[in-house]
Amino acid sequence: MGSKSRISGNYRNPCLTMHQPWASLLVEGIKRIEGRSWPSPITGRLWIHAAGKIPDPETIKAMEDFYREIYAVNGITDIKFPEHYPISRLLGCVEVVGCVTCEELVCWEEVPEGVRLEGQTNYCWLCEQPQRLIVPFEMRGFQGVYNLEKKIYEAAARGLSPVKAPLPVKFPLPDPRDPFSLKPGSLVSYRSSSSPSEAEKSPRLAAAIAGARAAATQFSKQNGSQPTAIKVQEMPVSTRTRNKSKLDTDSPLNS
Template sequence: MRALTIRQPWADAIAHGTKRTENRSWPAPAKHIGTRILIHAAAAEDRKPRPSRDVPRDLTGGFGIWPDTRSAIIAVATLVGCHFDTGCCTPWGMDGYFHWELTDVTALPEPLPAKGALGFWTPHEDIVNAALRQDTAVAW
């Protein structure tokens, strides 16, 4: 199972909010489409969080709404698709980026500390197993 590191507040917006589009400058690898992935909250926050299109300010995170966990696996999701921006995916899709489509997001009750990496990366087997145990314990 692969993990994707996402800076805050966007990782929390996926795990605890309604964000189901991850914006990337590169397309999702085809081999990962249709697979469960781990959502890792980066150690650093997005220094210039810019809401995409018309995201209400209270949904952009980092304002006391979500836990703001750092350097940890915080959710499991299914990556179901990827497409280039066509003015779609409101309110979370950003102009000029690839939109990675996420579904079946499960926030982990207990975040799992882990050092992340750029792009997709493979966490230690113990982390994956702990995340999967939590994922199956939480009703979708």
């Protein structure tokens, strides 16, 4: 059976274009939080497409070092990173189970500490169940969340393979009866009763976080914070959705 989903706007098979190496890290289940300056417009399957910019070795190293350090907080020291970071390809998909603010995530003691340390942006999209395409599809991407073309979606849906993530996460629902209850403000009680992770004070971890932030800012400084490798979408969307897309920026630790 397919996953439950709730999609706002005119999305049917929503897709997000991300720069490498962030795109592959998400599809491979290493990255579990997709950070944005705006809340997720969907709950359910989100296809991931890699933008056309070739990642430089320094950026790849910075992000891999970051994930090594935050996984080490939870005792995971053997992480298999992708051998290649393909560009201009549809890579696979994840299930977005909700979205919370950074302030809520960093105080959420019911999730692994390493996941909490991924909270570096205004809004944190919570991702589970990564699946990769056995053969990535070449295609162009767009800004923000957009619909996959029907032919691409139908072919891609038949070519998915589950991913064995280093530390799979199941984000607990505030209301078990409501699969859409993970939304900004839903964890406000955690903010008042908990404090951010003490692991952030580790010099080695702090250096890894700083390196990851520096790697991400190379995109936010270009063309007024707009990714240079992503073409603006020209499909019909609601005014509210269009405004959200314009707000999309390359946040630290994310594409």
